[in-house]
Amino acid sequence: MTTTTPRRGNKLREHILWAAKDVFLEMGFERASMDVVASRAETSKRSLYAHFESKEKLFLAVIEMVRGLFLSRVGMPGDYSEKPAEALARFCGRYLEVLLYESQVRMIRVSTAEAERFPEQAAQYFDVLFTQVHVRLSGYLKTTFRLTSRAGDEAAHRFLEQVLYPRFARALFGLDQLAKSIDRETLSPDFDLRPIRKAVADVIESLQKR
Numbered sequence: 001m002t003t004t005t006p007r008r009g010n011k012l013r014e015h016i017l018w019a020a021k022d023v024f025l026e027m028g029f030e031r032a033s034m035d036v037v038a039s040r041a042e043t044s045k046r047s048l049y050a051h052f053e054s055k056e057k058l059f060l061a062v063i064e065m066v067r068g069l070f071l072s073r074v075g076m077p078g079d080y081s082e083k084p085a086e087a088l089a090r091f092c093g094r095y096l097e098v099l100l101y102e103s104q105v106r107m108i109r110v111s112t113a114e115a116e117r118f119p120e121q122a123a124q125y126f127d128v129l130f131t132q133v134h135v136r137l138s139g140y141l142k143t144t145f146r147l148t149s150r151a152g153d154e155a156a157h158r159f160l161e162q163v164l165y166p167r168f169a170r171a172l173f174g175l176d177q178l179a180k181s182i183d184r185e186t187l188s189p190d191f192d193l194r195p196i197r198k199a200v201a202d203v204i205e206s207l208q209k210r
Contacts, residue, residue, distance in 0.1 A: 007043075013051045016041045021062045025106045029059055029114050059114070063121050066107050067128040073098045073184065074133060077140035080187075084144050088200045091140075092163045094187040095133055096196070099164075100171050102178035109172070134160060145207050155203055162199035 007015050019041035023032045034055055038048045052058035073094070080090035098104060108129070115122035134156050142152035170176045182188060 012043065012047065016043065016048060016051055016058075017062055017065050020058050021066065021103075021107070024059060024062060024110055025103065028110055029055075029117075034058070056118075060118065060121055063107075063111060063118075063125055066104075067125060070098060070104070070128055071132060073182075074136075076136055085197075085200055085204060087140070088137075088159070088204075089193050089197045090187055091137070092159060092196050092200070093191055093193045096163055096167065097179070097182055097187060097191050099129070099168060100176075100178060101182050102180055105171050105178055130160070141207075145204075147207070151207075155207060158203055158206075159199060162202075163196060 016037065020032075020037045023037050023040055026032075027036070032055065034045060034048055037058065038045045041048065048058075052061060075091070075094065077087045077091040079087075080094070081087040108125075111118075111122060111125050134153075137159055138149075138152040138156035141147055141155045142149060145152075145155075147155065167176070171178055
């Protein structure tokens, strides 16, 4: 007979966060309870409260975890290829893929619903999903194509407009089927990059004409 070593310390905290994430996604913040989280995490309420003193603090910790996961999964443009066009296409493709992941869209909806209750959290989540990606893309464009800060920001803005619209809006409003799972490390080989490659070609052409 084998026995399972009880989770303690940081391992238990991480396990609770993942369990709480599922609970918040399924029930929303208002309906979720610490009792349900403790049950789902297979731990006692005493242990749960030892790590998170309230449901509010637990929710904010879940959002913080999701923010970190998002940026780590997207990475930097230069991580994808030494060829600028390919790097940009794959970076933007991976960004859109992660953004359209069902779990991500559902968390965005939950976070948006609680924006009035947690305005700082909402601002930080927006910063990760959009502002930080813009910064990474703009920095790569400025360095690669020797652009001014303003030109790099404008090019990054055009990229993101073309990448996000209309697919992100359609996903957010439940009009398109969402991916149930994604690779934690890399862009899926069957993700459709054709519209993104066209956007990349258009923006690069405009930059080369400057």
